[in-house]
Amino acid sequence: MNNLVEMWEIQLDEIEHWRADAKTFMRKVEQYATGIVEEAKTLKVGAIDFEESLGNCPGCGEPIRQSEKRYFCSSASGCTFYI
Incomplete structure (x- = not known):
């Protein structure tokens, strides 16, 4: 999880300095979250x-x-x- 947080922090810094697009970042975050939710739906604990x-x-x-x-x-x- 730390690697994910670090990666997001780097990308947010890039967005803050206009070197990356916020919409692209948010789309990737949404895709990641959707994937986690779909995976969790298949778990049987x-x-x-x-x-x-x-x-x-x-x-x-x-x-x-x-x-x-x-x-x-x-x-x-x-x-x-x-x-």
Whole structure:
């Protein structure tokens, strides 16, 4: 990340001294940011499979789901059951 910041600082200095175009710089920043967002959309970190029920909650009867670290009630009505 430091290399990116250094590169941007150099380019901003070039823009400040009229040796580079601000619109070109901003277009590259936008392309970079868009690429990062698109890449992040494909990551699956601790993803929850909301399609698979592991049984029914003993408290309210709604489906039990699994996260990376626990099992929990999927009810939106305020049930707080988890293991």
